[in-house]
Amino acid sequence: MRRLYLALVIGLAASSSLPAQQRTTPTFRVEVNYVEIDAVVTDASGQFVRNLTKDDFELLEEGTQQSINAFTIVDLPVARVDPPLFRGTPVEPDVRTNTGEFNGRVILIVLDDLQTDFRRTQPVRLAAKQFVRRFVGVNDLVAIAHTGSGANSGQDFTNSQPRLLKSIDKFTGQKPQRTEGISDEEKAFKARASLNSLRASAEFLSNIRGRRKAVVWFGEGIDYDIEGVAGPPADQGRSITQRGESAPVIRDGMRDLIAVANRAGVSFYGVDARGVGAGLDEAIDLTGLDDDFQTDNGMVKVMDDTRRSQDFLRTISQETGGFAVLSRGDLNGSFARIIQQNSSYYLLGYYPKNDKRDGKFRKVDLRVKRPGLEVKARGGYTAPKGKASARDTASASKAPADMRSALESPLPVSGLGLRVFAAPFTGPSKKASIAIIVEVEPGRLAFQPSEAGAFSEDVDIIISPVNASGKALEGTRDQIPMRLSLANYDKVRQYGFRVARRLDLPPGQYQLHIAAKAANGNAIGALAYDLEVPDFDQQPLAMSGVAVMSGSAGRLVTVPLPPSFTEVLPAAATASRDFPAGDTLSIFTEIYDRQLGSPHTVDIKTTITTDDGGVLFSTSDTRKSDEIGAKAGGYGHTQKISLAGYKPGRYVLRVEATSSLGKGASAARELEFRVQ
16 A cells, blocks of 8 residues: 655665653753853943953853853844735744754743633733744744643643743643642642742753743742731731741742853743733733732732732842733734844853852853943852762663763754654554654765775764653664665765655654764764654544655655664655755655545545645545555555756645545645755
């Protein structure tokens, strides 16, 4: 059933399995007293100054001049979503690459469900979506965390808007309404839980160096009275001292959060859920939520709680270099300011001359020597306390530490260029079989000639699937000893090479973490690939991924396909979506029919559309259900397409299947490609 037009064979490889391992948050980190300071320098008109050098700065810690060990200017563009003109919405890419340096912002959205009234759920969802849709660029990496929900509600770093919006839709406020009452113990517990989540967010982001990191914190702050006068009145059996016993813990938790954020170079931006309604694209009426507190001293209590919670938002934001969004003002203006603050700045790194891990605050004074300029930078940090934690080197994969670090990196690692394609097909039992293509670019491959006339380079490739809960499942590891003849060496040096592997995964949402290392020169590349594995059995008509081959892709040397892969695809697809004019494409997909109780036909239509909506190619293939028989199965669909006469530009390939039985039985896949 699975027939492809091309099989590329060259003797290269050996493959082994990678045992499953648990993955929560990355464990690699810099365990030295290294400090990064980000600074914005403006002229008299308030414009960012871009032509400064390291020698223009003077850095003092507690009055002692420090040596600036690292210096760079970060000036990031905002790359907007660029959908095809005819459709208005982007086509989710089916190929990922790490080529080029990462030039985007790093943003973590925290949805504080523990500290948000259920009745404000929808405004918070809309505000967070507005931030993602209107202000996040396609070059940014964004993650989402929920303080009170399970890990599968969040989203690891991605630039996929649909994935981010899906995670936001899982947000539901969990803070009890005041009419329901809440004990001091429960209130204190949730306050500590939110602070712990925020601290964990800052610690997670501390693994990222060379960037300012932003946490956009949607919630209502924390209204616990840290001065120790919260809780039920004394005549209900508890003294003032008992009622305030959690206050020092929560106060210290706030201070600890600020200290961790400042060490990590993380800026918080608190967005008060009570103030977002007026700034939304969709009108939301938040009035009347507290009308039942108009009697007795209820409104006084409401106002006191609001003041305390906004003080929390304001303090944490301002003390970490951000700002709080508290009123029903210009929400879009505030969001734009968050992006601006994280787009243009100088980054200076140094090793403090005082390297004591005493937990004390260190005042930092950053000055610009040029007259007439103003510098804004955080005024200090809290030194770490105690011994540096030992690096966690245990790993079931037995992978080198540098490859583990690359796999765990929230950002792509560009030392070795990679392109990755993955497509789900039906698999054994209730799992799907994922065909994965990894193409390695030749630029950093350093072949060594041997006396026998061969050219040698060893490449290690690890594919580790991580599910929505952050657990790493069984993956693959390939240690590829390449011993090439002169002819194949010339091909690889010009075009690179390709590896094809298969994983079997149950339906769900995943990220494939992929890392590759070239032995000669130790070049390492890594990236994360967003993967949705559908439940093919739950749909009347479903479609696999679309595998694309091309004549030009045949130039890449392909590692011999393992038998497990050829059970899914008998030849390797390409991970390129750029094709030369005049190339020939061959596509393959499967349509799975689950309506075999009644005879019918399935129409499979393939089209190619220009950027402005013109249809350059269209063909249909009608299949009969009796081809499959009484047992559930699928139709294999192949199509050859010549690109002769195609002008340079962007195109959309669409494959759509429709059943004659109707009842909403249809399935479609789209991908975007370019002709050079």
